[in-house]
Amino acid sequence: MAEIQIKNVAKRFGSYQALHDINLTIQDQEFMVLLGASGCGKTTLLRIIAGLETATEGEVWIGGRRVDHLPPKDRGIAMVFQNYAVFPHLTVFENIGFGLRMQKLPNDEVKRRVERTAGLMHIDQLLGRYSGELSGGQRQRVAVARALAMEPDVILMDEPLSNLDALLRMEMRAELKGVLAESNTTAIYVTHDQVEAMSMADRISVMHQGKIVQAASPIEVYRNPAAEFVAGFIGNPPMNFLPATPAGDGKWTVAGQILDGPSRTTPLHFAIRPEDLRPADTGLAATVKVVEPLGAHLLVTCSVDGALFRAVLDSDLTVRRGDTLTLAPQPDRVRWFDPETTLAVA
Amino acid sequence: MTPVTTDVAAPDTRRAGRYVYIAAVVLLCAWVLVPLYFLLINTLSSPETVNSFPKPFLPEFDLGSLGFFAGFAGILTALKNSILVAGLTMIMSILIGAPAGYALSRFDFRGKEAFRLLILLTRAFPLPLLALPLAVMFIQTGLDDTVFGLSLVHTTLAIPFAVLITFSLFSGIPLELEEAAWTLGCTRLTAFTKVVLPLILPGITASAIFAFVISWNEVFAAAVLTIENRTLTAFLLQNLDTSPLHLKFAGGFILVVPALIFIFAVRKYLFAMWGIANR
Ligand SMILES: Nc1ncnc2c1ncn2[C@@H]1O[C@H](COP(=O)(O)OP(=O)(O)O)[C@@H](O)[C@H]1O
Ligand SMILES: [Mg+2]
Numbered sequence: 001m002a003e004i005q006i007k008n009v010a011k012r013f014g015s016y017q018a019l020h021d022i023n024l025t026i027q028d029q030e031f032m033v034l035l036g037a038s039g040c041g042k043t044t045l046l047r048i049i050a051g052l053e054t055a056t057e058g059e060v061w062i063g064g065r066r067v068d069h070l071p072p073k074d075r076g077i078a079m080v081f082q083n084y085a086v087f088p089h090l091t092v093f094e095n096i097g098f099g100l101r102m103q104k105l106p107n108d109e110v111k112r113r114v115e116r117t118a119g120l121m122h123i124d125q126l127l128g129r130y131s132g133e134l135s136g137g138q139r140q141r142v143a144v145a146r147a148l149a150m151e152p153d154v155i156l157m158d159e160p161l162s163n164l165d166a167l168l169r170m171e172m173r174a175e176l177k178g179v180l181a182e183s184n185t186t187a188i189y190v191t192h193d194q195v196e197a198m199s200m201a202d203r204i205s206v207m208h209q210g211k212i213v214q215a216a217s218p219i220e221v222y223r224n225p226a227a228e229f230v231a232g233f234i235g236n237p238p239m240n241f242l243p244a245t246p247a248g249d250g251k252w253t254v255a256g257q258i259l260d261g262p263s264r265t266t267p268l269h270f271a272i273r274p275e276d277l278r279p280a281d282t283g284l285a286a287t288v289k290v291v292e293p294l295g296a297h298l299l300v301t302c303s304v305d306g307a308l309f310r311a312v313l314d315s316d317l318t319v320r321r322g323d324t325l326t327l328a329p330q331p332d333r334v335r336w337f338d339p340e341t342t343l344a345v346a
Numbered sequence: 347m348t349p350v351t352t353d354v355a356a357p358d359t360r361r362a363g364r365y366v367y368i369a370a371v372v373l374l375c376a377w378v379l380v381p382l383y384f385l386l387i388n389t390l391s392s393p394e395t396v397n398s399f400p401k402p403f404l405p406e407f408d409l410g411s412l413g414f415f416a417g418f419a420g421i422l423t424a425l426k427n428s429i430l431v432a433g434l435t436m437i438m439s440i441l442i443g444a445p446a447g448y449a450l451s452r453f454d455f456r457g458k459e460a461f462r463l464l465i466l467l468t469r470a471f472p473l474p475l476l477a478l479p480l481a482v483m484f485i486q487t488g489l490d491d492t493v494f495g496l497s498l499v500h501t502t503l504a505i506p507f508a509v510l511i512t513f514s515l516f517s518g519i520p521l522e523l524e525e526a527a528w529t530l531g532c533t534r535l536t537a538f539t540k541v542v543l544p545l546i547l548p549g550i551t552a553s554a555i556f557a558f559v560i561s562w563n564e565v566f567a568a569a570v571l572t573i574e575n576r577t578l579t580a581f582l583l584q585n586l587d588t589s590p591l592h593l594k595f596a597g598g599f600i601l602v603v604p605a606l607i608f609i610f611a612v613r614k615y616l617f618a619m620w621g622i623a624n625r
Contacts, residue, residue: 052525072528085526089544098540102531150530 002063002076002153002186003028004049009058011044011210018044019210022058026186026203031177034190035197036207037233042190043082043158045207049188050079050156063153073102078147080157084139086131092118092142093127099150113149120179121145137168144176148183155180157189161196173199194234198222206230224335228269228342231335237274237299237310242284244270244336255284255305259329262336262345269337274299275312276333283328286311291319300325385602388595396592415596418589424581425600427493428562431577434497435504435561436554442501443508443557444550448538450509451516462513465506473503477570484571491573499567504557511556511615515549516542552612559605 004026011019018041026032034042047053049060051072060068067075078099087095094101096114105113118124121141131139140160147155160176161169177200180187191197197204198218205215206229214226225231231239244252244259245267252261254270261268275297277283286302286309293299298313302325311327319325336345388396390405393414415421449455450462480499481490489495519542527537568580576584582597589597 050529052528071533072525073531073533077529079526079529081522081526083520083522085520085522087523087526087541089541098527099530102536146526146530 003061004154004186004188005059005061006045006049007059007061009045009048009055009060011041011048011053012056017210019048019055022212024205024212024215026188029184029186031180031187031189031200031202033197033201033204034188034207035194035201035204035234036192038192040207041210042192042207046079046156046158046188046190049154050077051075052079076153078150078152078155080143080147080155080160082159082162084131084136084143084163086134086139086142086146088131090130091127092123092129092131092134095131095142096127096145096149098146113151114145117145117149120148120182121175137164137172140164140172144179148179148185151183152185154186154188155183157187159191160189162191162193169196176200194236198234206233208233223333224344226344228271228337231271231337235273237312239271239273239335240304240309241337242270242304242307242309243339244268255307257282257284259334260331261334264345267339268345269339271335271337272329273333274310276330277311277313277327278330279313279317279325280328281326283326284309286325286327288319288321288323288325291321302327382602382606385595385599388592389599391592393590393592396595397590411592411596412599414590415593415600418593420576420581421578421597424576424578427572427575428578430493431497431500431568432558432561434494435500436558438497438501439504439508439557440512440550440554443505443553444512446505446509447512447514448516448542450513452521462510465509468502469506473566477567480567481570490571491575493575496568496571496575496577497561499571500561500564501557503564503567504560507556507560508553511553512546512550515546515553515615519545549615552615555608555612556615559608563601563605 004024006022006024009019009022010017022045024032034045036042044053048055048068049062051067051070055068058068059066062075062077072079086092087098090098093114096117097110100110100113114127115124118127121144123138123141123145126134126138126142131142134142140163144157144160147157161172164172173196189196189200201218203215204218204221206213206221208229214221214230216224216226221230222234225234225239228241232241242254244254244261246265247253247258250260250263252259252268252270259270261270284304286300286304288300288302290301291298292301293315296315298315298317298319300311300313300319302309302311304327309327311325313319337343338345384401387402387405389411390407390409391402392406392408392410394410395402395406395408396411446465450458484490484495489498523541523545524537527541528534532540563579564577565579565583568577569583572580578597578601582589582594582601586594
């Protein structure tokens with residue numbers, strides 16, 4: 001059992017507040033992804049959980065035990081670093097076995113566990129090599145194997161795939177997900193790559209400027225973003241926004257069109273994902289600016305009522321720059337945000 | 347200047363520049379190598395040849411001078427003292443300098459930059475100014491004329507280099523490696539001994555050797571602070587006017603050669619030190 005609880009954690013570096021009042025519970029064996037742009041505090045939060053950084057305020061609990069006063073080695077965690085941190089003076093075998101040797105396990109047990117994890121990560125052929133003789137992808141595998149060999153309650157990963165090329169990243173993503181699902185560990189995975197987050201996570205915590213904006217399943221984060229920031233951050237291309245003025249009785253005026261919406265009297269933002277638009281007889285009038293054929297789809301960048309607006313359309317359509325499209329939003333996919341609070345409105 | 351004249355002048359200027367460059371290199375090499383060569387010739391010649399005129403330009407490979415040197419009263423004791431003092435200096439400057447270098451590279455503290463500058467500035471303080479008060483203090487504490495006392499002074503001279511070299515070594519080791527060790531069950535101390543130390547051992551050795559050479563070459567403090575227990579440099583200086591020419595040559599040779607070899611062996615680390623210290 002290794003549930004992680006983060007209670008009211010704040011971190012200040014001098015006068016700079018890197019984390020504001022973070023509250024988060026990660027279930028036993030859950031795969032939690034911390035997602036956010038560079039500089040939003042993901043690494044800081046992970047390092048506080050690992051014990052490599054001390055929180056200015058708040059508590060960290062792992063497996064029902066308060067750990068924020070304990071050194072990293074006593075927290076039952078293992079960590080995979082962004083730059084791998086494979087020890088250059090040790091062979092791959094000794095790297096993977098490093099933590100086991102520190103636990104003073106007998107030689108044959110070390111050997112058994114090193115060989116098993118090396119097998120899982122497909123590096124059994126490399127056990128005699130030094131880190132200088134490995135490629136980036138192989139070093140990454142060693143770093144993960146070294147963490148897994150500890151059989152930790154919690155595994156913490158800080159952008160472990162960010163230094164790999166795109167193809168390798170995709171391959172490792174699936175592999176890592178499979179291996180971790182097998183291992184019964186609770187995982188916290190930091191990334192700025194939303195595709196990685198969507199594809200691996202049980203739950204995503206979207207971070208922005210030192211706060212957690214939303215913590216939910218990938219599909220929930222995608223479909224029902226809790227704030228405008230999430231809507232604009234997740235999805236490639238992200239959600240479209242248009243100002244909406246109330247027309248009474250749950251009706252809203254959006255770019256000259258009347259649409260159904262929540263019953264409110266203050267102006268809102270209308271939001272729709274680019275793939276939830278269809279060309280139709282009635283809808284939003286969009287002037288085409290750029291057409292990008294992407295093979296499977298057509299990415300069309302337009303202007304609606306002077307605002308930037310993107311649509312992902314069927315690639316069979318013939319659309320040219322300067323055309324005017326009439327785009328109908330799929331009604332059940334429309335979302336509304338309060339411009340005052342930037343939060344979603346039901 | 348018009349483009350045309352530039353084009354015509356360029357190859358000539360460049361060739362002239364090359365000649366000046368080559369001449370400068372040759373001159374600098376000669377500046378260092380010619381005295382060393384004469385030292386070598388005279389050391390490897392018989393005492394008679396050394397004291398005669400004109401001098402030969404090729405060594406005779408006669409070990410007479412070196413033999414005389416080895417047999418000269420007190421010289422072996424002086425050699426032993428030199429080695430002892432240099433050895434102690436080496437150990438003490440690493441034991442004190444390396445932790446300081448580690449602290450400088452890993453911790454942020456107030457006045458860190460000033461501290462680094464101060465370390466370097468100790469080298470700007472002239473030793474002759476310190477010599478008299480030091481001698482008085484050493485006599486009062488009974489440290490005068492001892493191997494340990496002298497090596498204390500030499501350690502003071504060597505520490506700035508030990509700190510700067512080890513600082514640059516530690517800075518070259520990513521903190522992430524240590525942090526990885528901490529998460530894998532190490533304390534700060536075991537992470538240091540199991541990860542950092544093996545990685546910087548060659549550099550530490552180089553820094554130790556450099557401290558050895560500093561002590562080995564030092565003559566002023568050695569001459570002022572010792573009487574009976576002279577090191578080789580101080581001994582040769584003391585006997586400069588009375589000893590025969592071939593003894594001076596042999597002594598000079600014995601002093602220069604180990605220093606040269608050692609410095610050559612650790613030159614890579616010295617460059618690293620200046621690369622950091624010049625920032
Ligand atoms: N040791 C530190 N000292 C001062 N500021 C820091 C330190 N570590 C991180 N920060 C600041 O805290 C913010 C969050 O950093 P970080 O957690 O590394 O972001 P992320 O991993 O999301 O890119 C950044 O603005 C960064 O500059
Ligand atoms: Mg980061």
